[in-house]
Amino acid sequence: MKFFKNLFAIIGLLITILIIYLWFALDLGTRIEQVKQLDPKAKDVYTHMMSTLLETGDIGKATVRKVKVEKGIEPDEVVDALNSVATEMGIKPVGDLPLSKEVALRTGKPQPYTRVLSYCNPAIAIKMVKWSMAYGAYLPCRITLMQDKNGDYWLYTLDLDMMIHGGKPLPPDMLKYGNQVKNTIYTMMDKAAHGDF
Incomplete structure (x- = not known):
């Protein structure tokens, strides 16, 4: 039981370090603010585009x-x-x-x-x-x-x-x-x- 507690603690620590790294490496704070400035319908536009792209693998079909x-x-x-x-x-x-x-x-x-x-x-x-x-x-x-x-x-x-x-x-x-x-x-x-x- 102690082994699993330690394992989960290590995994939790690694995930926390990864999140902190990605936050700074990708400048997520700035990116989130930039996304908030997009047209309210942008999310729907890009969701549709990405789902078509992932389904077909064809950017032409997605656009x-x-x-x-x-x-x-x-x-x-x-x-x-x-x-x-x-x-x-x-x-x-x-x-x-x-x-x-x-x-x-x-x-x-x-x-x-x-x-x-x-x-x-x-x-x-x-x-x-x-x-x-x-x-x-x-x-x-x-x-x-x-x-x-x-x-x-x-x-x-x-x-x-x-x-x-x-x-x-x-x-x-x-x-x-x-x-x-x-x-x-x-x-x-x-x-x-x-x-x-």
Whole structure:
């Protein structure tokens, strides 16, 4: 019995030393204060991202939003719907890269359908990059239409909650613009996936 008491005392001492070491080595006091300054929704954003990452091991899957296109809707119909809804919602189509077609032409081998479409609201985009130049990496907003190995079509875009809620709370005007872009891109995807335009 005395052996176990001594063993637990040693283990307790080692854990205490480890905690003290980590507190100072990782500057946890400062880190805790920094975490408290993040947007209230940041925890949910990163919890979702980490659980997807741990489940799949794929950072790409952890940082995107995807929507399955209903069966029977052809790729050209999806693109027409995206462009129609974009125009209706005040966002401009600014790029169209038929990736699979390009690669097939270069290699002579058919490729799974992949088309990258780019959209931008210039007025909002310039405000976002004036506030933080790093937002330039998110420009223009991209939606990729792809075909999986089963022949199903999917729409992919970045998880825009990371841009909106992943850091310190955005100023009210930037929060409004970020949510406007997110709602526009997500609405475009949802409508196009159901052929609703």
